[in-house]
Amino acid sequence: MRKYWHVINIGIQNNLTYRFNFLARAIFGLVPLVAILYVWKAIYEGNGSGSRVGTYSLPEMVSYYVLITMVDALTAVNEDDWQIAADIKDGNISQFLLKPIDYLWYRLCLFLSGRVTYVAVATIPLCLFAVYLHRYFMLPANGTAFGCFLLSTVLTALLQFFTSYAMAMLAFWVLEVSTFIFILYAFEYVASGHLFPLDILPRWLEQALYFTPFPYQLYFPVSIYMGKTSGPDLARGLLIQGAWVIAAYFLARFAWRRGIRHYSAVGG
Amino acid sequence: MKSEIRNPKPEETGHASRITHHASRYLSIYAALWKNSVAREMGFKGNFLLWIVVELLWFGLQLSFIGVLYLHTEHIGTWTKWQVVMLIGASHFIQQIFQAFFLINCTNLSELVRSGKLDFLLLLPVNTRFVVSLRQVDLGAFVNAGSAVALMAYAARQLHLAPSAGQVLGFLGLCVAGVAIHYSLMFLLASISFWTVRAQGIVWGYYNLFNIARMPDEAFRGLFKIVFTFAIPMLLVSNVPVRLLADKLASPRPILLLLGMSVVCFCVSEWGWRTSVRRYTSASS
Known part of the structure; x- marks a missing residue:
């Protein structure tokens, strides 16, 4: 166990070297968000005061985007998949085959340290942002909702990480994985609720999305926080989310095992 | 040099011929760079096609966002659905042309x-x-720019627009100004790498700002509007050309503003580049 703490520690130190990069990313990332909020505000004003979009009032819509940004900061994989793919392509994983350290746990530790650093750096702009919008910002529906929200956020992070890990395993077979990563990311971006709340979609489309893992990669915890998912739906949703995490974990393990058989240690 | 010797009046015609000589020399260099890029891209044909798919997917995704927005409203400011579709097409067109010539080189x-x-x-x-900015050409981006043009044509039909030749030419001219703005700002940011080594993150961060260019300008107000009109003119880049094409211009002022800002941005980026190069201390051993 101790060796993994070391990995986390080193990961944090490594990431801190790029703190300016993280800060730039966090600040630039807020700009399109602000732009989207302006567009929503114009839409609400055009529709008349007190109007709703789906079940959302304007303050709820603003809260939705702020929450999405926060959960995203806590859970998004940003460079891990590229790094894993590069490790495989350049033959760097050879050393992990020889050492008593498991590559998946090793990467998970690095992912965690990356998130810790990112959150530490991004907290300042994010908090300023939340304070700026405090008139609109909602508190969680209730204590249970908040607890489940935290649990679900952790599951979201794991689901995102295992999915990206499994995806990066493609590097065993193809030279250039970035296109595949971007294709998956495009689906995640729209179907996980990044661009707009999923429940303003036509009902059938929203229902269909729930058969994919995408809503559980971002939208689900936010819907818990806002009290849109509660009671039996909440319990069932958490179970399904857990099931997706386990499925993604096994997929990642399976892909790794098949990949290793294919692996020829280029340059290692 | 030779032409000067042969020329009886070096002050006048010599100057002109030196310019054409320069231009043809740079054109031939650029042709060689193109040949290189084509050879490089054709080495990975599958990958080349996949990137086009990726871009098409993201393009479709932006459109789906607009589709969802307009499920819940009739207009954003005075912008109707098909006008915004046209705006997205124009923004994609400008971005892809920028990407074709400059993006990889900046990053x-x-x-x-x-x-x-x-x-x-x-x-x-x-x-x-010149070499740093134009070394590689992204050929796939031309294909994607083509898809943007197709979308704009479709949107124009939905709007029953029949733009005159003058409008189309003006539109293209303004697109060039837009590309110049994107390029100047991105290159300026890339020059930061002379100060901090890892500027790639900053450059990709700037890429986020392109999102603003495809949103209707009337939604914005206050400080945000001022900053993204006069400092980082994202709200001009594609809004102004589309307004020209869709008869949404009340006065020629936005056109002059866009042209003026493109000149300002280019001058600032040239100044930034020169200051940065002076700082360059080689990293090689």
Whole structure:
């Protein structure tokens, strides 16, 4: 166990070297968000005061985007998949085959340290942002909702990480994985609720999305926080989310095992 | 040199011929760079096609967002659905043309500085900014620009627009100004890599700002509008050309503003580049 703490520690130190990069990313990332909020505000004003979009009032819509940004900061994989793919392509994983350290746990530790650093750096702009919008910002529906929200956020992070890990395993077979990563990311971006709340979609489309893992990669915890998912739906949703995490974990393990058989240690 | 010797009046015609000589020399260099890029892209045909798919997917995704927005409203400011579709098409067109010529080169600059490869480019007997900016051409982006044009044509039909030749030419001219703005700002940011080695993140961060260019300008107000009109003119880049094409211009002022800002941005980026190069200390051993 101790060796993994070391990995986390080193990961944090490594990431801190790029703190300016993280800060730039966090600040630039807020700009399109602000732009989207302006567009929503114009839409609400055009529709008349007190109007709703789906079940959302304007303050709820603003809260939705702020929450999405926060959960995203806590859970998004940003460079891990590229790094894993590069490790495989350049033959760097050879050393992990020889050492008593498991590559998946090793990467998970690095992912965690990356998130810790990112959150530490991004907290300042994010908090300023939340304070700026405090008139609109909602508190969680209730204590249970908040607890489940935290649990679900952790599951979201794991689901995102295992999915990206499994995806990066493609590097065993193809030279250039970035296109595949971007294709998956495009689906995640729209179907996980990044661009707009999923429940303003036509009902059938929203229902269909729930058969994919995408809503559980971002939208689900936010819907818990806002009290849109509660009671039996909440319990069932958490179970399904857990099931997706386990499925993604096994997929990642399976892909790794098949990949290793294919692996020829280029340059290692 | 030769033409000067042969020329009886070097002050007048000599100057002109030197310019054409320069231009043809740079054109032939650029042709060689194109040939290189084509050869490189054709080495990975599958990948080349996949990137086009990726871009198409993201393009469709932006459209789906607009589709969802307009499920819940009739107009944003005075912008109707098909006008916004046209705006997205124009914004994509400008972005893809920028990407075709400049984007990879801007993101590569920090790598050139970090690895010390810039040395070789500085030593070449051509303008360094020219080689650095135009070294690679992204051919797939032309295909994607084509899809943007197709979308704009479709949107124009939905709007029953029949733009005159003058409007289309004006539109293209304004697109060039938009590309110049994107390029100047991105190149300016890339020059930061002379100060901090890892500027790639900053450059990709700027890429986020492109999102603003495809949103209808009337939604914005206050400080945000001022900053993104006069400092980082994202709200002009594609809104103004589309307004020209869709008869949404009340006065020629926005056109002049866009043209003016493109000149300002280019001058600032040239100044930034020169200041930065002076700081360059080679990284190679």
